[in-house]
Amino acid sequence: MGDISPSQAPLITHIVLFKYRSDITWTDLQAHFDVFLQLPKKCLNKDGKPYMVSMKAGKNQSWEPFSKSLTHGFILEFASQSDLDYYLTRDPVHLAFSAAAKPFIEDSVVIDIHDGVLFGPSPAAPTISQQKTYPGSCHCQSITWEASLTDAKHILCHCNACQKLGGGPYSLNAIIERKDLRILKGEEGLKVYAYKGYSGKEVRCFYCAICTSHVYHQQEIMGEKIIVRTILLDGGRELGVGGEIFKEGRLGWVDELGKVLDGA
């Protein structure tokens, strides 16, 4: 990479230095790096294509006394500021990774450079879309809630747990802060089903004890973030698609659905 002709804008280099907490287990750290190193392949733009140009990752090897206790460095390259902004603020794969990684990181330094640009202002921070609040309810209506979504779009999850629990090819989700979900009625009717997720950490599903609708779930690995099912929200049918996770579990005929059933 880095083979750029002079007519092209320079790559944007996103430099991230982390100090990992010293009390994380090896297994947790290994699982974290496994996901981290997959990001160049798993982070996809709206056309479903990888957009990260390159990533370098490694532990600090400097003997000089200037590391400020930062333990690891990550150098990511992007072709444009809008790709980097998408990565930082909207890419569901990166946002899920980032939320899961948060508890492991004690300190961090982040700077972005445009190779050769030594003067001038920084790009403006991307405008974060306004939060919008949606009412939600279970099938039997005994539990109602409202969820505030910052980027109101469905994130498709093709994982086996979603298929097994939901009975469909994928689930429709949004990752939000726990504080952005308010149970308005029937909280006492919520039951919890817990299982071990792919990370080996617990996933707790909160569902209606009467009708079994899935109100939200909480992954131990994601800290304060929770996942709500966007199709259970009023207006959920009108939302567009923002991305997909566990794409490898996508059933083969999903892409062809329109053609197959409409006979086109």
Ligand SMILES: [Zn+2]
């Ligand atoms: Zn219900």
Ligand SMILES: [Zn+2]
């Ligand atoms: Zn899933």
